[in-house]
Every structure is written in C-alpha cells, then in structure tokens.
Amino acid sequence: MITSLTQPRRHQIYRRNLSIPEVWPLAIVVLVLFRCCLATTSLKQIEPVVDLPTTSGSSCLPENRHYNITISKDNKIFFNVEDEPYRTMVVEQVAALYGVRLTTLQQQELHRLPYIGMDVRRLPEYFSSSRIQRYSLLKAGIPTAQLEEYIDATRRVYRECVGKPVFCFIRADKSTPFAAIRPIIQLLQQHNIYRLNFRTTMPIGTL
Numbered sequence: 001m002i003t004s005l006t007q008p009r010r011h012q013i014y015r016r017n018l019s020i021p022e023v024w025p026l027a028i029v030v031l032v033l034f035r036c037c038l039a040t041t042s043l044k045q046i047e048p049v050v051d052l053p054t055t056s057g058s059s060c061l062p063e064n065r066h067y068n069i070t071i072s073k074d075n076k077i078f079f080n081v082e083d084e085p086y087r088t089m090v091v092e093q094v095a096a097l098y099g100v101r102l103t104t105l106q107q108q109e110l111h112r113l114p115y116i117g118m119d120v121r122r123l124p125e126y127f128s129s130s131r132i133q134r135y136s137l138l139k140a141g142i143p144t145a146q147l148e149e150y151i152d153a154t155r156r157v158y159r160e161c162v163g164k165p166v167f168c169f170i171r172a173d174k175s176t177p178f179a180a181i182r183p184i185i186q187l188l189q190q191h192n193i194y195r196l197n198f199r200t201t202m203p204i205g206t207l
Contacts (some may be wrong), residue, residue, distance in 0.1 A: 048070050048072055048076075048078050048115070048117065048139075050070055050071075050072060050073075050171050050172070050173045050199075051073070051173050051174050051175065052171065052172075052173070052174065052199055052200050052201040053172075053174040053198075053200050053201070054200060054201055055200040055201075065083070065158065065162065065164060065165070065166050065167060066082070066166060066167040066168070066169050066197075067079065067080065067081045067082075067150075067151075067154045067166060067167075067168060067169070068080045068081075068082070068115075068169045068170075068171050068199070069147070069168065069169070069170050069171070069184060070115075070170075070171040070172075071170070071171070071172040071173065071176050071180055071181060071184070072141070072173055072176070073173040073175045073176055075176065075180045076139075076140070076141030077141050077142050077144060077147060077184075078115055078116065078117045078141060078142065079115070079116040079117075079142055079147060079150045080114075080115035080116060081154055084111055085111060086154070086157050086158065086161065087111075087113070087116075088110050088111045088113075089153075089157045089161075090150060090153045090154050090157055091110060091113065091116065091120070091123075092107075092110070093153040093156070093157070094120050094146065094149050094150055094153050095120050095123060097149060098120055098121050100120060100121055100123055100124065101124075102123065102124060102127070103127075105127075106123075106124065106127040109127055113126075114138070115138070116142055116150065117137070117138040117139060117140060117141060117142065118137045118138060118140045118141070118142060119140070119142065119143055119146070120142075120146060122137060122140075125137070126138075144183070147184070147187065148187055148191075151168075151187075151188070151191060151193075152191070154166055155191075167195070167197060168188060168193055168195075168196060168197065169197045169198070169199050170184065170196060170197070170198050170199065171198075171199040172198065172199075
C-alpha cells in the first residue's frame with residue numbers, strides 16, 4: 001500500500017501597503033466629486049457674513065413674513081426677502097422703476113438670486129457673468145437710495161398677495177457704528193415703521 005503524505009496547506013495572508021501611488025486614484029475621485037459639488041451648490045451659502053451681537057432675548061414674530069436689512073462692518077447695505085416667490089416679485093417691481101429689462105432666460109433665473117446685494121441696474125450684468133463674477137457683484141451692496149424702494153415694494157407685495165403685515169429685521173454687525181444704522185432707522189420711521197427687530201445670536205451656554 002502506497003500512502004501519500006501530504007502537508008496541510010498554509011493560508012497565505014497578503015498584506016497590501018497603501019503606498020503613495022495607490023492612494024492617488026482615490027484622491028483624484030474625491031477631488032472630482034468636490035468640484036462637482038461646488039458647481040451645483042446654491043449661492044444661498046454665500047450670504048453676507050455678519051457677526052451678530054449676543055442677547056438672551058427672543059422674538060415670536062412669524063419667520064415667514066419678514067425682510068432683512070443687513071449692514072456689514074464696512075457699512076455696506078444688503079436686502080433680502082427670504083420667502084419665495086415674493087422676493088422675485090419685489091426685485092421685478094424695483095427693476096421696472098429703473099427700466100431694467102431682463103431676457104426670458106434671465107427672468108427664469110431670477111428666483112435663484114439669493115439676496116439683493118447690488119445696484120438693481122446691474123442685474124443684466126449679473127446674469128451674464130460667471131459664478132465668480134456674480135459673487136463679486138453680490139458683495140458690492142445696494143445704493144442707499146434704492147433701499148426705500150425695496151421696502152415699499154416689499155410692503156406692497158405682502159399687502160396685495162398675503163393681506164398681512166410684513167416685519168422688518170435689521171442684521172447689523174456688532175462692530176458697525178450706530179452712525180451707519182441711524183439713517184436706516186430714520187428711513188423706516190419716515191414710512192411709519194416704528195417696530196424694529198434686530199437680529200442677534202444667543203450666547204454660548206444659554207441653551
């Protein structure tokens with residue numbers, strides 16, 4: 001009888017070292033996905049950054065019926081009606097006052113405007129610009145003379161479409177001098193707006 005002696009097979013364990021050349025393909029894929037996300041991200045993420053003052057108070061005003069007047073630390077003014085489609089209607093009314101004409105495609109894109117941060121007469125330039133140029137235009141701020149027209153248009157739109165009052169919020173950087181805020185308060189008072197609401201942030205540890 002012939003017997004065959006066989007040794008048990010040993011399982012070999014293969015260990016791969018993640019060397020630099022093998023990591024590069026994964027890094028390239030991540031980079032491509034990151035660039036795609038940047039290309040599709042809404043401009044709403046680049047609203048004016050304002051370092052709000054802190055307070056322990058709170059407001060119970062309805063958040064869906066308000067407009068924001070933002071004053072940056074360099075005294076630039078921005079305006080925003082967060083509720084769509086009312087923001088688009090407000091911009092269209094103010095643009096009509098200055099004879100600004102938009103193409104059909106630009107009118108369709110108007111609802112994507114995240115906030116009002118430029119002279120309304122530059123809207124055609126904004127829609128024909130690249131993404132980077134649009135960002136630069138939005139940081140310019142609106143002329144003080146147009147703020148009154150935006151306030152009037154906003155109140156008119158809410159009165160006709162909603163039938164309820166709209167509330168004004170002021171977002172001012174905590175380093176903004178009161179001298180820059182005083183003209184806006186006086187403008188609001190000229191339009192019989194005496195209830196002013198200031199955007200603030202809660203101090204850490206109060207929640």
